[in-house]
Amino acid sequence: MRTRQIVLCAVLFLLTAVRHPLDADVRGCQCDVTHPESLAAQKECSLCAEAEKVPAYQEVFFLKDRNPTKPNRILALPRVHTPGAHPLSSLSADQRHVLWAAALARAAEAWGDGWAIAYNGEEKRTQCHAHLHIGKLLPDQENEHFIVVTTVGDIPAPEHAGLWVHPVGGKLHVHLGEQVNETVLER
Ligand SMILES: [Zn+2]
Numbered sequence: 001m002r003t004r005q006i007v008l009c010a011v012l013f014l015l016t017a018v019r020h021p022l023d024a025d026v027r028g029c030q031c032d033v034t035h036p037e038s039l040a041a042q043k044e045c046s047l048c049a050e051a052e053k054v055p056a057y058q059e060v061f062f063l064k065d066r067n068p069t070k071p072n073r074i075l076a077l078p079r080v081h082t083p084g085a086h087p088l089s090s091l092s093a094d095q096r097h098v099l100w101a102a103a104l105a106r107a108a109e110a111w112g113d114g115w116a117i118a119y120n121g122e123e124k125r126t127q128c129h130a131h132l133h134i135g136k137l138l139p140d141q142e143n144e145h146f147i148v149v150t151t152v153g154d155i156p157a158p159e160h161a162g163l164w165v166h167p168v169g170g171k172l173h174v175h176l177g178e179q180v181n182e183t184v185l186e187r
C-alpha cells in the first residue's frame with residue numbers, strides 16, 4: 001500500500017513539476033535526505049527522493065519524463081546529492097564525467113546523432129536534484145552562443161546558468177548563457 005502511495009506521489013509530482021518547468025527557482029533548496037519524510041513534503045525535493053531509491057553503487061540513473069505532454073523525454077541523474085540546488089559545478093569532475101558519458105550514450109541510443117541534452121539553470125528549475133534532459137533536438141535551434149569540445153570531460157559546469165549540448169561533425173557544441181534550455185528538445 002505504501003509503495004502504491006509512493007508511486008502515486010511520484011507520478012503526481014512529475015505531472016506538477018513539469019507542467020510549470022520554466023517559472024520556478026531552486027536557489028533556496030534545502031532537501032534533507034537524512035529525513036525522507038521531509039523530502040515527500042517538499043515537491044522540489046521529489047527527485048532527491050527518487051535518487052534515494054537507487055542503490056548507492058549506481059552512479060547514474062534514468063527516469064522517463066512522466067508528463068504525458070513530453071513523451072519523448074528522458075532524465076539522466078547522478079545518484080549522489082550535493083547541497084542546495086545541486087549545481088553541476090558541485091559534482092566532482094569524475095562524477096560529471098560519468099553523468100555526461102552515460103547521458104550521451106543513452107541519447108545516441110535513442111536518437112542517433114539527432115539528440116540534444118539540456119540542463120536548466122537554477123533560477124528556472126522546479127527540482128533541486130541535478131538532472132539532465134535528454135531528447136530529440138528540434139529543428140532551427142542553432143545559434144552562435146556555443147563552444148566546441150571534443151570530450152565529455154571538457155563540458156563546462158557553469159555555477160548558476162544552464163547549458164545544452166549536441167553533436168556536430170564528431171564534436172560537441174556546448175551552448176551556454178541561458179537559464180532555460182530544455183525548450184530546444186522535442187516534448
Ligand atoms: Zn538530491
Ligand SMILES: [Zn+2]
Pocket residue numbers: 142143146166168173175
Ligand atoms: Zn550548436
